[in-house]
Amino acid sequence: MELIVQGIVKAFELLLSFDPEVLGITWLSLKISGTATFISLFFGVSIGTAVALTTFPGKRLVISLINTGMGLPPVVVGLFVTIMIWRSGPLGFLEILYTPYAMIIAQAIIATPIVMGISLASIQNLPPNLRLQILALGASRMQMVWVLIKESKLPLLAAVMAGFGGVISEVGASIMVGGNIKGYSRVLTTATVMETGKGNFDIAIALGIILLILAFLVNLLLTHVQQRQRLR
Amino acid sequence: MKMFKNSKTVAVLIAAFLLFALGASDVLAANAEPKQKNIILATTTSTQDSGLLDVLIPIFEKETGYFVKTIAVGSGQAMAMGQKGEADVLLVHSPDAEKKFMEAGNGVNRRLVMHNDFIIVGPSADPAKIKGLKSSAEALKTIAKAGALFSSRGDNSGTHAKEKALWKQTGITPAGQKWYQETGLGMGQTLNVASEKKGYTLADRGTYLALKKNLGLDVLVEGDAALLNIYHVIEINGTKWPKVNAAGGRAFADFMVSKKTQGIIKTFGVDKFGSPLFFPDAGKKVEDLGK
Numbered sequence: 079m080e081l082i083v084q085g086i087v088k089a090f091e092l093l094l095s096f097d098p099e100v101l102g103i104t105w106l107s108l109k110i111s112g113t114a115t116f117i118s119l120f121f122g123v124s125i126g127t128a129v130a131l132t133t134f135p136g137k138r139l140v141i142s143l144i145n146t147g148m149g150l151p152p153v154v155v156g157l158f159v160t161i162m163i164w165r166s167g168p169l170g171f172l173e174i175l176y177t178p179y180a181m182i183i184a185q186a187i188i189a190t191p192i193v194m195g196i197s198l199a200s201i202q203n204l205p206p207n208l209r210l211q212i213l214a215l216g217a218s219r220m221q222m223v224w225v226l227i228k229e230s231k232l233p234l235l236a237a238v239m240a241g242f243g244g245v246i247s248e249v250g251a252s253i254m255v256g257g258n259i260k261g262y263s264r265v266l267t268t269a270t271v272m273e274t275g276k277g278n279f280d281i282a283i284a285l286g287i288i289l290l291i292l293a294f295l296v297n298l299l300l301t302h303v304q305q306r307q308r309l310r
Numbered sequence: 311m312k313m314f315k316n317s318k319t320v321a322v323l324i325a326a327f328l329l330f331a332l333g334a335s336d337v338l339a340a341n342a343e344p345k346q347k348n349i350i351l352a353t354t355t356s357t358q359d360s361g362l363l364d365v366l367i368p369i370f371e372k373e374t375g376y377f378v379k380t381i382a383v384g385s386g387q388a389m390a391m392g393q394k395g396e397a398d399v400l401l402v403h404s405p406d407a408e409k410k411f412m413e414a415g416n417g418v419n420r421r422l423v424m425h426n427d428f429i430i431v432g433p434s435a436d437p438a439k440i441k442g443l444k445s446s447a448e449a450l451k452t453i454a455k456a457g458a459l460f461s462s463r464g465d466n467s468g469t470h471a472k473e474k475a476l477w478k479q480t481g482i483t484p485a486g487q488k489w490y491q492e493t494g495l496g497m498g499q500t501l502n503v504a505s506e507k508k509g510y511t512l513a514d515r516g517t518y519l520a521l522k523k524n525l526g527l528d529v530l531v532e533g534d535a536a537l538l539n540i541y542h543v544i545e546i547n548g549t550k551w552p553k554v555n556a557a558g559g560r561a562f563a564d565f566m567v568s569k570k571t572q573g574i575i576k577t578f579g580v581d582k583f584g585s586p587l588f589f590p591d592a593g594k595k596v597e598d599l600g601k
Contacts, residue, residue: 165553166396176381274498276359276520
């Protein structure tokens with residue numbers, strides 16, 4: 079119990095003293111996971127919408143695969159990405175193992191099925207006649223898709239939150255492909271693992287609290303956007 | 311038709327996007343340095359967890375302009391990385407495995423850097439009564455006979471390799487025994503497990519000292535010559551893997567055995583723990599250590 083109190087005190091000490099290392103780690107976490115979420119948003123929403131709006135043989139199988147992907151174990155993604163990009167791997171010429179790039183790639187792979195699955199479900203959940211109605215009003219196909227995406231804004235923002243929440247709190251892939259290099263690829267989760275290993279439990283708890291505050295602030299912003307649309 | 315009904319929403323979204331775009335460009339800039347400037351150092355968790363590398367690497371980077379990517383894993387995994395040419399230089403403490411590694415032609419120029427020692431720690435109640443035993447093998451035998459809980463790293467690290475070698479001396483096969491638990495975790499976490507479960511374990515002194523304040527474990531056996539923990543630096547063979555940064559690896563290895571670095575190692579940890587964590591040994595022979 080005493081340790082938890084110490085951790086909370088330490089968290090505010092680190093935050094209020096603007097400790098440059100902790101600020102750097104926090105900022106890097108936000109950058110990497112934010113970029114990864116944006117990438118996943120692009121692929122997730124577009125593919126999710128496409129699958130939802132088309133019919134083709136084996137559609138149920140594809141949907142099952144996407145839904146399974148929502149639970150993709152980060153450490154397996156980390157292993158797969160590592161093998162692809164290390165020097166002897168097929169993408170070794172890129173030389174991006176142990177860089178923030180590699181972390182963005184791995185996190186985007188983790189977040190994409192989450193965003194895709196939620197987008198798919200939310201578009202499918204719209205009343206089926208809506209499509210016909212929009213087309214009947216003379217909208218082009220692209221305009222129709224855009225209106226549908228707008229109609230499911232609420233669940234889509236939930237998809238962003240789920241995707242971001244999934245990657246900012248993820249550690250297995252980040253430590254494997256990023257390497258937890260000081261001042262370069264060390265993020266809040268990997269630093270927490272390391273400080274726990276070092277026995278600095280107070281700092282580890284402090285980093286955990288900073289991670290929660292960060293996730294809270296991002297979600298607060300997104301919820302604000304989401305709910306404002308709702309109230310109109 | 312209007313894309314967004316609310317201009318504030320647009321502003322928020324654009325601001326958020328710019329924030330990340332800005333962030334991404336920072337990441338780009340950080341990676342724009344010439345690639346041969348990067349050195350991948352695969353090492354054991356003990357050198358990182360003790361804080362030694364946090365002191366040494368900034369000095370090396372400042373002196374040479376190289377950028378060191380320290381990947382802290384167990385010695386076994388570090389050598390596996392070296393074996394595939396995925397690292398440029400190793401700093402490891404698993405002498406028997408290192409010899410095999412060299413014989414296979416994976417490394418060039420293996421040099422002695424420093425040593426400290428392993429200790430057998432356990433609960434202060436010491437249920438197996440091993441405190442004060444001079445021989446570490448004898449102590450393990452006693453633990454086995456008493457059936458007292460022993461936590462093993464079980465992760466092919468240098469510490470795990472040492473532990474297996476000691477068990478071999480005793481002629482006992484601990485794997486599969488009820489009192490023998492493999493954690494598969496790093497040294498720090500294994501010490502925590504041993505402390506929580508009131509078990510014994512083999513630890514390097516540096517990590518034990520760093521964690522001591524949170525542990526309910528005492529040093530029970532120490533000072534046995536078999537408990538030496540010896541660190542070597544190995545450059546990875548650049549002719550076998552052309553992608554390896556051989557020049558960078560050599561520069562780092564030279565730095566580790568240089569007079570100045572050895573001086574820093576000698577005094578590292580004295581202010582925090584009252585005694586040094588490592589003893590510099592560059593240029594010495596392994597046979598002369600601990601005398």
